[in-house]
Amino acid sequence: MDLTNWLFWNVDTQIDFVYPRGKLYVQGAEKLRPQWKELTRLAKENSIKVVNTADYHYANSAELDSSPDFVNTFPEHCMAGTRGADYIRETDPEDPVVFDWDKEYLITPELFESKDLRNLIIRKDAFDVFTGNPLTDTILKELNPETVVVYGVTTNVCVDAAVKGLSRKVKKVYVVEDAIKELPNIPLPFDGWEKKGVELIRLKALKKMMGEH
Template sequence: MDLTDWLFWNVDTQIDFVYPRGKLYVQDAETIRPQWKKLTKLAAKNSIRVVNSADYHYANSAELDASPDFIKTFPEHCMADTRGADFIKDTDPEDPVVFDWDREFLITPELFDREKYRNFVIRKDAFDVFAGNPLTEVILKHLNPETVVVYGVTTNVCVDAAVKGLGKRVKNVIVVQDAIKELPNIPLPFDDWRKKNVKLVKLDELEKMMK
């Protein structure tokens, strides 16, 4: 299969979410680290570009609250310049181009030269990467994928927002079912995704599709 127009989209696989000691630990997220590691290697092996979104908050972030409801607001997590905001080692992008949400950045076509750059980090200050970083839209246009493969955390918050945003802008959106993990007490989006023609596959199915 020609994978030239494929893009992997790694959502928020950061220490504060994945490790039990993290500030906003997602129950059992560490159990799917092998899938994330395999996806990272698959992308490298097939020269597939990867967008890595990352929560990157300051104390005044709208989603942070000292008395959070764990639906719209959460305790402090993935704070700027802290270890908790870093990607876990299984997904840590190699030599990425980093796009901060709170700084001006001149985006040029050279940044998306396949021979030079394969990994991109989009830092965000909202659940939705398109709302949380004003550069996301133009980055996606430059990458211009036909198929985007989504994985990460959390299924019913940031992954959901990414899937729905990508669904409006990309022809094919695939979610790796056994490479996502949800938070409790928030509805799961699977039925809504299917209605929007999002394809849900297991990792072994994805590997077969890529051959």
């Protein structure tokens, strides 16, 4: 299979979400670390670029609240410059190019054509990476993938927003169903994904599709 137009999309696999001691721990997320490690390896060994999204908040962020409802607002998490905002070891991007949501960048095609660029970090200040960082659309247009493979946390918040945004702009979107985890008390998005042509796939099936046995 030709993987040249593939892109992996790692959603918010950050310490505050994944580790039980994290500020906004997603119960059970730490059990997915082996799958995330395997996806990181797959991308590297197949020279597939990875977009790594990350919550990166300051104290005045609209989604932070001292009395959160855990649907639209949440307690402080992934605060800029803190350990909790870092990626877990299994997905920590090698030599990434970082795009902060509150800075300006000159984005040129040459940057994305470089064989040395394999990891991008898009930091965001909203659930939806397409609204939480104004550069996301431009970056995706420059990368111009035909197939995007999505994984991370959380299924019914930030993963959902990424999948919906990608499904409008990319030919094929896969979500690795045994590499995502949801938050409680928020509806699951699977029916909506199916209507958009998004396909759920298990990691084992993905590896087989990519030619791994």
